[in-house]
Amino acid sequence: MAAPHPIVQYTSQASWAMVEDKFSPFAKETLAKLITFYEEEILPARRLSHAQIPDDPVKRWQTVIPVIEELKVKAKKQGLWNLFLSKAHYPEHGVPLTNLEYAVMAELLGRGGHMAPQVVNCSAPDTGNMEVLARYGTPEQQKKWLVPLLNGEIRSAFAMTERYVASSDATNIRTSIRREGDEIVINGHKWWISGAGDPRTKLHIVMGKSDPGNKNTHQQQSVVLVPSNTPGVNIIRPMKVMGYDDAPEGHCEIIYDNVRVPLSNLVLGWGRGFEIIQGRLGPGRIHHCMRSIGAASAALDAMLLRVTDPAKKTFGKHLYEHGSVVQDIAKSRADIEGARLLVLSAALQIDNYQAKGALKEIGIAKFVVPSMALEVVDRAMQAFGAEGLCQDQELASTWAGLRTLRIADGPDAVHLQQVGQRELKRVPELLKRKAELVKRENALFAKAGIKSHL
Helix, strand or coil, X not given: CCCCCHHHHCCCHHHHHHHHHHCXXXXXXXXXXXXXXXXXXXXXXXXXXXXXXXXXXXXXXXXXXXXXXXXXXXXXXXXXXXXXXXXXXXCCCXXXXXXXXXXXXXXXXXXXXXXXXXXXXXCCCHHHHHHHHHHHCCHHHHHHHHHHHHCCCXXXXXXCCECCCCCXXXXXXXXXXEEECCEEEEEEXXXXXXXXXXXXXXXXXXXXXXXXXXXXXXXXXXXXXXXXXXXXXXXXXXXXECCECCCXXXXXXXXXXXXXXXXXXXXXXXXCHHHHHHHHHHHHHHHHHHHHHXXXXXXXXXXXXXXXXXXXXXXXXXXXXXXXHHHHHHHHHHHHHXXXXXXXXHHHXXXXXXXXXXXXXXXXXXXXXXXXXXXXXXXXXXXXXXXXXXXXXXXXXXXXXXXXXXXXXXXXXXXXXXXXHHHHCCHHHHHHHHXXXXXXXXXXXXXXXXXXXX
């Protein structure tokens, strides 16, 4: 019998058995290399990467973390780079990995917090922005912005969410995008713009309203490329998530004050904003979900070590010998396994039918997985006691990041509504099938000469 693939130690034998035959030899080799790189390079450097962010409130926003930059060079040399960008969908710039193959890799990266995806150039919001440029960008736009992003030379931000409006409905967006001669003029107030605080961020991809009078509310918006150093781009402040500022990337409040860029910076065309963001968000939501499963798995591992630590005995017993700890462990394992299969299924659907053909699967994963991961991390925090709530463990910051995902890229309520409405559309077919069944049942009763008891 062949030795199991090393990924089994980070997932389950059952999950791997279901997808192994869908992995190309290249994908299996890449996955094995990624595991080795994760264990030998990323994990030992995680604490150092945190320590290299200054506490100084100004300097922490001017910092390029040295160890991450060093590891990026190593990862690139090993070909562990831009793994998220599927060659099947982006032939010119992608790598020969499917979304399913990358999903397994994204789970592993999720165990490494914010650092691990950066090291292999697979971190948000750059991943989605690269997909926008690869799919919709002109050759000129790709040369100027996509190539440096693919090379990891710069970072980027995606500016859609706005202050003072309910941005879960993107038709509410008020930022003005208008043409003035050969220029595009942008005025608006955005916030929660991930990545905007990073000193390496050189590009903002901005969505705004270019045709407010259009009767089709989904054709009122456009997307424009805005260099971060353009006059009028004013970063007001970083937003904090449960007290965490996520420096040096951050989630910033930005005012675009009479920002002017060339007409050539328009993406795809006027009124194509919704088309662009739908193409951008689908795969990205799955990436978030797989990383969330990785984060949950890492939390469960930490919990197991804590509850079996003889130095942490209480009342003469290991923690796992008290109360419902064992049940919490079992529930966490079951929750992780179920969520993983759900996301792998969604990734496979994207490979087969692209994001548009996998909206149901993506939507379900988006509201199921973050909530699952939050439950698992919460159980781990409880096992750690007060230590689980403070900076001495990563659990609290992990919990804060996962809680954000229940709102980011579409709140749970939106996805629940969409999935529920899709289910309701099945009613006419169900009624038709029920009528056919009743007809056959009545025929059988008539033939038998008896009446139904139901």
